[in-house]
Amino acid sequence: MTHDTHDNDTLVIGGTALTSRLFIGTGKYGTDSLIPDVAGASGSQVITVALRRVDLANPRSNVLAHIPSHMRLLPNTSGARTAEEAVRIARLAQAAGCGNWIKIEVISDSRFLLPDGYATARATETLAKEGFVVLPYMNPDLYVARDLVNAGAAAVMPLGAPIGTNRGLRTAEMIGVLIEEIDLPVIVDAGIGKPSQACEAMEMGAAACLVNTAIATAGNPVAMARAFGEAVRAGRAAYLSGAGPVAAATADGANASSPLTGFLGE
Amino acid sequence: MTIRVNGQQMECETGTTLLQLLERMALRPEAVVVERNRAIVKSGEYGATRLDQGDELELLHFVGGG
Numbered sequence: 222m223t224h225d226t227h228d229n230d231t232l233v234i235g236g237t238a239l240t241s242r243l244f245i246g247t248g249k250y251g252t253d254s255l256i257p258d259v260a261g262a263s264g265s266q267v268i269t270v271a272l273r274r275v276d277l278a279n280p281r282s283n284v285l286a287h288i289p290s291h292m293r294l295l296p297n298t299s300g301a302r303t304a305e306e307a308v309r310i311a312r313l314a315q316a317a318g319c320g321n322w323i324k325i326e327v328i329s330d331s332r333f334l335l336p337d338g339y340a341t342a343r344a345t346e347t348l349a350k351e352g353f354v355v356l357p358y359m360n361p362d363l364y365v366a367r368d369l370v371n372a373g374a375a376a377v378m379p380l381g382a383p384i385g386t387n388r389g390l391r392t393a394e395m396i397g398v399l400i401e402e403i404d405l406p407v408i409v410d411a412g413i414g415k416p417s418q419a420c421e422a423m424e425m426g427a428a429a430c431l432v433n434t435a436i437a438t439a440g441n442p443v444a445m446a447r448a449f450g451e452a453v454r455a456g457r458a459a460y461l462s463g464a465g466p467v468a469a470a471t472a473d474g475a476n477a478s479s480p481l482t483g484f485l486g487e
Numbered sequence: 488m489t490i491r492v493n494g495q496q497m498e499c500e501t502g503t504t505l506l507q508l509l510e511r512m513a514l515r516p517e518a519v520v521v522e523r524n525r526a527i528v529k530s531g532e533y534g535a536t537r538l539d540q541g542d543e544l545e546l547l548h549f550v551g552g553g
Binding site: 246247248249250253269270271272273274275277280283284285296297299312313314316317318319384385411431433434 | 492493494495512513514515518519520522527529530545546547548549550551552553
């Protein structure tokens with residue numbers, strides 16, 4: 222019989238205990254009708270959405286219709302270029318009846334879509350005071366992270382690579398600093414392109430990963446969602462299990478796992 | 488009277504309520520969130536909200552995003 226000592230491992234955000242550490246998005250799907258199956262295969266309990274003007278010439282179907290009812294909605298403030306716009310979007314999202322979680326995104330750089338740390342902290346402070354559970358998207362910068370802690374964030378969400386690039390954990394060193402120094406869940410958002418990269422983030426001690434593009438643009442999004450769910454679970458289990466020591470250099474030779482005696486002889 | 492909806496000018500009869508406007512536009516009230524002159528209109532108040540000449544409305548809804 223195996224003993225899994227990690228059965229009670231939960232991630233608590235804003236008073237809600239989550240058993241899945243994979244957050245997923247709803248953007249870029251060829252058809253939104255894939256979303257229920259993706260959500261189910263991923264095991265995720267948190268899903269992001271965006272708020273936009275209704276296109277009066279062509280009112281599309283509401284993405285909420287495709288989201289399983291047990292999932293926690295995490296509206297984002299994408300499109301905001303200033304702290305004030307992010308606050309406005311957050312209040313609208315709340316008025317739409319989608320709870321009080323909000324992913325702050327304040328981006329005025331249109332080429333690399335990098336988040337504005339100062340504006341993000343200001344929006345976070347305003348919204349946290351209003352009772353929002355604020356999850357800010359950020360550059361993995363220690364001082365920005367500390368500002369976000371002081372502003373009342375419920376977690377910090379550093380980017381692994383620029384949004385939508387699938388380029389992986391390019392900022393791994395700096396995310397590692399946040400994991401060491403910041404006493405809030407560190408959720409890696411943006412850039413993760415493969416399950417192995419989500420697994421690595423979790424092995425490093427990230428609290429969760431948010432994956433949208435890598436799933437939505439996969440050849441088979443449902444199967445990829447399942448793969449990400451498994452990778453995040455594996456990485457988390459590895460983190461909790463404590464990795465074995467790494468030899469300092471190859472000059473030290475090797476250290477066999479099997480006995481070093483000959484097969485039959487001495 | 489003339490109002491602006493999502494930046495577009497629109498004509499509607501004096502006394503039209505927000506709920507009537509949404510119905511005319513074939514939008515389900517529960518699927519949109521509305522700002523009127525930069526103030527959020529609570530979803531329960533659409534029927535009681537009479538639009539005025541020059542009102543600026545923003546009709547928003549959730550779309551896919553990451």
